[in-house]
Amino acid sequence: xxxxxxxxxxxxxxxxxxxxxxxxxxxxxxxxxxxxxxxxxxxxxxxxxxxxxxxxxxxxxxxxxxxxxxxxxxxxxxxxxxxxxxxxxxxxxxxxxxxxxxxxxxxxxxxxxxxxxxxxxxxxxxxxxxxxxxxxxxxxxxxxxxxxxxxxxxxxxxxxxxxxxxxxxxxxxxxxxxxxxxxxxxxxxxxxxxxxxxxxxxxxxxxxxxxxxxxxxxxxxxxxxxxxxxxxxxxxxxxxxxxxxxxxxxxxxxxxxxxxxxxxxxxxxxxxxxxxxxxxxxxxxxxxxxxxxxxxxxxxxxxxxxxxxxxx
Amino acid sequence: xxxxxxxxxxxxxxxxxxxxxxxxxxxxxxxxxxxxxxxxxxxxxxxxxxxxxxxxxxxxxxxxxxxxxxxxxxxxxxxxxxxxxxxxxxxxxxxxxxxxxxxxxxxxxxxxxxxxxxxxxxxxxxxxxxxxxxxxxxxxxxxxxxxxxxxxxxxxxxxxxxxxxxxxxxxxxxxxxxxxxxxxxxxxxxxxxxxxxxxxxxxxxxxxxxxxxxxxxxxxxxxxxxxxxxxxxxxxxxxxxxxxxxxxxxxxxxxxxxxxxxxxxxxxxxxxxxxxxxxxxxxxxxx
Numbered sequence: 001x002x003x004x005x006x007x008x009x010x011x012x013x014x015x016x017x018x019x020x021x022x023x024x025x026x027x028x029x030x031x032x033x034x035x036x037x038x039x040x041x042x043x044x045x046x047x048x049x050x051x052x053x054x055x056x057x058x059x060x061x062x063x064x065x066x067x068x069x070x071x072x073x074x075x076x077x078x079x080x081x082x083x084x085x086x087x088x089x090x091x092x093x094x095x096x097x098x099x100x101x102x103x104x105x106x107x108x109x110x111x112x113x114x115x116x117x118x119x120x121x122x123x124x125x126x127x128x129x130x131x132x133x134x135x136x137x138x139x140x141x142x143x144x145x146x147x148x149x150x151x152x153x154x155x156x157x158x159x160x161x162x163x164x165x166x167x168x169x170x171x172x173x174x175x176x177x178x179x180x181x182x183x184x185x186x187x188x189x190x191x192x193x194x195x196x197x198x199x200x201x202x203x204x205x206x207x208x209x210x211x212x213x214x215x216x217x218x219x220x221x222x223x224x225x226x227x228x229x230x231x232x233x234x235x236x237x238x239x240x241x242x243x244x245x246x247x248x249x250x251x252x253x254x255x256x257x258x259x260x261x262x263x264x265x266x267x268x269x270x271x272x273x274x275x276x277x278x279x280x281x282x283x284x285x286x287x288x289x290x291x292x293x294x295x296x297x298x299x300x301x302x303x304x305x306x307x308x309x310x311x312x
Numbered sequence: 313x314x315x316x317x318x319x320x321x322x323x324x325x326x327x328x329x330x331x332x333x334x335x336x337x338x339x340x341x342x343x344x345x346x347x348x349x350x351x352x353x354x355x356x357x358x359x360x361x362x363x364x365x366x367x368x369x370x371x372x373x374x375x376x377x378x379x380x381x382x383x384x385x386x387x388x389x390x391x392x393x394x395x396x397x398x399x400x401x402x403x404x405x406x407x408x409x410x411x412x413x414x415x416x417x418x419x420x421x422x423x424x425x426x427x428x429x430x431x432x433x434x435x436x437x438x439x440x441x442x443x444x445x446x447x448x449x450x451x452x453x454x455x456x457x458x459x460x461x462x463x464x465x466x467x468x469x470x471x472x473x474x475x476x477x478x479x480x481x482x483x484x485x486x487x488x489x490x491x492x493x494x495x496x497x498x499x500x501x502x503x504x505x506x507x508x509x510x511x512x513x514x515x516x517x518x519x520x521x522x523x524x525x526x527x528x529x530x531x532x533x534x535x536x537x538x539x540x541x542x543x544x545x546x547x548x549x550x551x552x553x554x555x556x557x558x559x560x561x562x563x564x565x566x567x568x569x570x571x572x573x574x575x576x577x578x579x580x581x582x583x584x585x586x587x588x589x590x591x592x593x594x595x596x597x598x599x
Contacts, residue, residue: 128391130405130430133442136360137406137449139381 116221119208123217313374313454314338315359315485317516320368322354329354331514333368341481341501344489345590346511352489353388355511356457359487360385372455384453386446388460390430390438399426399441408448415444419472435464443473447480455485462492470494478504493586495528502528510593519593527589530562533569535579543572543579552592562592 040047046054125131135141208220320333329351346352357363359370361380372379397405399421416426419440430438439461446456461477462470474497480486481504489511501508508519526549533544537559540551550562565573565581573581 129387130390130397130402132357132362132385132387133390133402133445134405135362136380136383136385137408137445137453139361139378139383141362 116224119217119220119224122209123220127217313372313485315370315379315455315487316373317359317370318368320355320358320370321366322351322358322363323366328514330358330365330516333514333516335509335516335518337485337487337507339485341478341486341488341504341506342509343493343501343506344487344509344511344516345491345493345593346489347491347594350511351514352511353459355516356385356459356487356489359383359455360457379455382453383455383457384446384449385457386442386459386461388463389435390442396429396431398429399444402430402441402445403448406445406449408445415447419444420469436466436469439464440469440473443476447476450480450484453484456480456487458486458488458490460490460492461488462490474500481506491590493590495584495586498524498586498589499528512594524589527562527584527592529564530584531565531581532560532584532588533563533565533573533579533581534558534560535573535576539576539579543569543576550592560588562588 043057046057049057122131134144138144204224208223211217211220211223315337317333317335317337320330321328322330333355344352344355354363358365359379360383361378362385370379372382375382416423421437421440421444425433425437426441430441433441443458443461446453446458450456458477461473465473470492474494477486477488478497478500502521502525506521508521508524510517510519530549533540534554535543535558537553537557540559540561544551544561544563544565549564552560552562554560562584563569570581573579
């Protein structure tokens with residue numbers, strides 16, 4: 001099995017294929033399925049119309065909002081409130097209502113694949129003997145930050161910032177940009193979601209790092225797959241009972257919901273909170289979740305590493 | 313500073329590799345010889361803190377710091393497959409600030425070589441890179457462990473590495489595991505009052521330096537056992553039965569014996585090589 005994953009480059013190509021597919025899908029489909037469902041539920045007259053018509057209709061409502069007093073742009077308010085009410089319901093009632101298998105696949109396949117690439121790169125380091133030399137030179141088996149940054153940075157810079165930005169731009173951000181586009185909002189969505197996908201991948205990678213260090217890279221890859229299947233496919237459909245676990249283990253999901261909720265809050269109290277304050281609030285919220293996920297993961301992974309029996 | 317190994321035991325999957333090892337290394341150079349797969353690398357990795365012993369402990373007498381902080385382990389090889397690190401990357405990973413000037417020239421490596429991924433270098437060049445890292449870390453690491461440092465090197469590189477290791481042993485505690493040594497190196501080691509150890513059957517035993525010294529002063533007489541026995545009667549110091557009716561005797565043959573040897577077909581007389589000493593130490597012998 002590992003023979004397939006020996007070359008991280010192959011996986012990066014795979015990610016690129018997935019990303020391009022998502023962009024093409026999005027281009028053809030116009031709106032992501034969850035958002036489209038909301039649009040249809042609020043504007044049943046749009047059902048059966050072609051996607052260009054739907055897009056123009058929604059964009060017309062947004063134009064109306066931009067050109068007139070927000071309080072009188074009822075079409076936009078109705079659409080936005082409806083969309084975010086659904087999202088909020090999804091958070092509190094059932095994740096499965098909002099997340100379709102499509103969105104789960106495309107928002108989580110990147111962390112999954114990146115984690116496998118990270119594991120294979122780490123495996124190369126350990127099996128080549130270089131990690132052992134490094135541990136000896138540094139007098140500690142602890143994985144140093146600069147190595148995480150180097151190994152992880154390669155993937156983050158090369159993959160997340162480019163591919164997931166494309167993917168997000170093509171899938172999630174597209175909806176948000178169309179519904180509430182401001183330059184800061186677009187940048188927030190892209191940067192925060194990309195960073196959170198990286199964080200989720202890192203959590204996955206760190207969970208499996210001890211297995212790699214113990215010379216079991218195949219087990220590490222299997223762990224990632226099992227993790228993905230359980231947390232990515234089974235739990236979201238099992239309902240909101242598992243929300244705390246998902247918030248901790250799936251930052252990308254959390255980000256999606258929190259961002260959506262933040263949009264809702266903004267829509268409902270635009271005059272009460274300035275745009276900068278909103279942005280800071282959202283960043284702070286998302287930053288706190290990232291840290292809450294990353295710091296324990298790093299501490300646990302390093303604690304396990306230090307106590308590894310044999311490294312070489 | 314003294315490196316102490318106390319009741320060390322290591323097993324992998326229930327198989328004992330090192331059994332009840334006790335030793336003290338007190339500076340200078342120590343050479344551990346033993347066949348492939350006998351546990352030399354395992355022992356060095358335990359000393360370096362990379363492997364955890366199943367039982368026992370390793371510590372530095374005269375230092376409060378853990379042994380792994382003061383020790384640097386140079387592996388026998390790094391696997392070239394998909395290693396995209398260059399020497400410069402390696403230097404950063406190892407936390408080396410300034411590699412000593414002129415080091416690469418000494419090892420016959422060009423600036424271009426140091427900028428190539430390690431995976432694209434030849435086995436010998438990679439070995440030189442590994443040795444260079446230990447020289448670069450010599451100020452931080454008073455204990456240096458070399459796992460088969462002469463493997464994959466050409467004769468001139470072997471000499472350079474031997475000189476480097478001998479130089480380091482003047483102010484470092486250096487442990488070398490090897491089964492490749494030139495007689496010249498052994499003589500240099502002996503002149504520095506270094507120690508030899510054998511690792512056989514999971515046990516580490518110290519070899520008397522006088523024994524190695526004596527063997528280097530002997531000649532090897534080899535041939536059919538019956539002829540060898542009669543020829544070297546009274547002059548054999550050590551003997552080894554090679555097999556197939558052939559015997560090897562370490563002796564100080566007189567001129568008469570040398571003349572007689574010349575008359576016998578299939579009997580030879582020559583200087584002792586390290587290979588002879590290695591086989592003698594590994595295979596057991598009779599006096």
